[in-house]
Amino acid sequence: MAWRERIGRVIFETDTPAARAFDVALLWAIVASVVAVVLESVPSIRVAYGPALRAAEWAFTLAFTVEYVLRLVTAGRARRYPFSFFGIIDLLAILPAYLALLLGTTPYLAVLRALRLLRVFRVLKLARYLGEARVLAQALAASRAKITVFLTFVLTVVLVVGAFMYVIEGPERGFESIPTGVYWAIVTLTTVGYGDISPQTTLGRSLAAALMILGYGVIAVPTGIVTTELARAGDRREAARREAAGRRVCGDCGLVGHGEDARFCRRCGASLPERDGG
Numbered sequence: 001m002a003w004r005e006r007i008g009r010v011i012f013e014t015d016t017p018a019a020r021a022f023d024v025a026l027l028w029a030i031v032a033s034v035v036a037v038v039l040e041s042v043p044s045i046r047v048a049y050g051p052a053l054r055a056a057e058w059a060f061t062l063a064f065t066v067e068y069v070l071r072l073v074t075a076g077r078a079r080r081y082p083f084s085f086f087g088i089i090d091l092l093a094i095l096p097a098y099l100a101l102l103l104g105t106t107p108y109l110a111v112l113r114a115l116r117l118l119r120v121f122r123v124l125k126l127a128r129y130l131g132e133a134r135v136l137a138q139a140l141a142a143s144r145a146k147i148t149v150f151l152t153f154v155l156t157v158v159l160v161v162g163a164f165m166y167v168i169e170g171p172e173r174g175f176e177s178i179p180t181g182v183y184w185a186i187v188t189l190t191t192v193g194y195g196d197i198s199p200q201t202t203l204g205r206s207l208a209a210a211l212m213i214l215g216y217g218v219i220a221v222p223t224g225i226v227t228t229e230l231a232r233a234g235d236r237r238e239a240a241r242r243e244a245a246g247r248r249v250c251g252d253c254g255l256v257g258h259g260e261d262a263r264f265c266r267r268c269g270a271s272l273p274e275r276d277g278g
């Protein structure tokens with residue numbers, strides 16, 4: 001194979017030992033670079049180990065730069081890759097360091113470096129995670145209508161209660177406007193309870209108590225909806241596997257449709273089960 005194809009298989013695919021080793025190394029580099037960014041934000045650590053952390057940051061940046069260039073060179077659709085989701089994330093992984101040379105180090109650039117953690121999803125698209133991610137996506141899509149109705153109900157409740165609290169308590173007790181009342185209602189309904197604003201009148205406290213009790217039920221609703229859809233999606237996946245009995249199905253990622261003489265999954269590289277009767 002040409003060198004571009006060989007490097008492209010290592011970088012973009014997952015069905016070879018070299019590709020898997022590259023993904024593992026990339027995952028550790030991403031985590032280590034984010035840890036370095038987090039540690040650098042601590043003043044005491046920055047004073048004691050600032051030069052070492054900056055040297056590590058540049059080492060990671062140079063490594064990610066080489067990787068980004070190789071992806072540009074070996075991508076099958078080179079013109080589309082820079083504008084794809086992962087292409088933009090890959091660019092954001094290296095851009096802050098070079099901007100810091102021009103603009104100076106700022107906390108905002110450090111925050112952009114933390115976006116490198118999103119690159120973990122590039123690695124987690126592999127093998128055993130792929131099938132589970134598909135089940136979760138199906139469950140969230142099936143829950144979309146129910147969650148929309150639920151959020152509409154919640155927004156209606158906090159708006160009505162916030163308006164009532166503005167009328168009941170008034171600006172002299174901290175409820176300076178309806179948006180302030182809505183803010184208090186959201187904090188109370190979600191059981192966060194900052195305590196920066198609290199009702200003082202008997203009627204206001206009674207309304208607050210009712211909202212707190214409602215909050216416990218509200219928290220359980222989206223959890224139940226998504227859990228039910230997850231169970232249904234899992235059942236559909238299992239039914240599809242049973243239906244595909246006798247065909248070549250990958251036990252790790254669930255991919256169906258391998259060739260008759262295939263021994264390994266063409267997506268994740270796992271060993272395929274033997275054919276029935278063979």
